[in-house]
Amino acid sequence: MKKSFNMQKESIKEKTKELSEICDVKACAVIVRADGTVETWPENRNDVREVIQMYKNCDRKRKRPQELDRESKAKQELLRMIDAKLAQVKKRIQFLKSNDQGSNQDEAISR
Structure with a gap:
């Protein structure tokens, strides 16, 4: 058994x-x-x-597929939330513009 181990060990090293x-x-x-x-x-332990x-270091840089999936899903959700907020902001701008235009028309009529 010891002889077999030593042979395999040397083979692995080679x-x-x-x-x-x-x-x-x-x-x-x-x-x-x-x-x-x-x-x-x-044999040099420093090597x-x-x-x-x-x-x-390489393992830290690589992402596992599950981590990429989670990260990708989180990014997609964040983008959906941003798109929803952007749509609300656009509606608010339109509302304010229409109110502003209405105010300007009322002022012109009252002059």
């Missing part, structure tokens, strides 16, 4: 290294044994931390 080199991408492998021992590729931090 494949991660190949992926990184061939595709020119930052990659890392983190392998945790049952006893809690951690092994990584690359691994850099890749993990890049992943975390």
Whole structure:
């Protein structure tokens, strides 16, 4: 069992290294044994931390589909509310214009 684990572990490290080199991408492998021992590729923990931090930063920038749906629905609702308010403002302007025109006509008649 230990021999199989070591073979698989080395295979994972080698494949991660190949992926990184061939595709020119930052990659890392983190392998945790049952006893809690951690092994990584690359072996330099600072390099691994850099890749993990890049992943975390990238994940913050990306939105999950559900978040996009919620955000999109919220924007649509906000636009509906703005359109409704705008329609009310336009009606109010028309009302005020018609009242103003009526006042101006009344003044002209009384002169």
